[in-house]
Amino acid sequence: MPLGKIIKLLKGAFHKHPAESVDSLELPETENNLSMTSEENTGLVKTNVGENTLEQPSAEITQTSLPTILEEKKMINVSMLQDELQNFVSAASEVQGAALVSPDGLALASVLPGGMDEERTAAMSASMLSLGERIGRELARGSIDRIVVEGEKGYGVLVGCGADAVLLVLAGAGVKQGLLFLEVKRVVAKIAPLMG
Structure with missing residues (x-):
């Protein structure tokens, strides 16, 4: 041809x-x-x-112009998330630390006690969430509201913070659970809009 x-x-x-x-x-x-x-x-x-x-x-x-593309893609302001976590940890008396983690185990922002590894804590939080959701399905308990780990030195509370993040809160043994859960709910309400 x-x-x-x-x-x-x-x-x-x-x-x-x-x-x-x-x-x-x-x-x-x-x-x-x-x-x-x-x-x-x-x-x-x-x-x-x-x-x-x-x-x-x-x-x-x-x-398509560049500003239009940037408006469609929502950016997460990490410094604002960090400030919210810092304010939360310093304002609540028994809260020892907090970390905002992506579902795949990457730390977005954190205020952790000295000696705690941010990457390791983020990875464990994501694993704990994944396992908790699986247990909730297997036991027919519906969607998970929060996961609480209670030890002799205090609590670790894991809650969803929008579709793109999980909040881990570490609190001392002397905290009242009702007040802790209320404070966690308040900080989630402040952080979730910042996630875009």
Whole structure:
């Protein structure tokens, strides 16, 4: 098959609707019909500027500006999350630390007691959430509201904070559970809108 016919087949295939196949294209047999103008092949429009000819995209192509893309993608302000956690830990007397973690185990923001590894704590929080949700399903308890770990030195409370984050709160043994859960609910209400 001559090279001109192959090129025409390829060009025609790219400019037809997806439902049409290469087999359905009609191939003219005359040499005069083998060459097509660049306007037909590429969708470009020629514009004369002085003696130079410029090719510009035709009006059919739409472009999305960068600000529009950035408005659609919501950005998480990490410094505001960090400030909210810092205010929460310093305001509540028995709260020793808090961490905001993504469901896949990455720390978004944290205020943890000295000696606690942020990455390890974040990974354990995500694992604890995953296991808790699985247990809730297996025991037919519905969706999990919170997961509480109670030890001799205090509590670890894990709650959902929107679809993209989990909040871990560490509290001392002397805290009243009702007040702790109320404070956790308040901080979640402040943090969830910041998650976008």
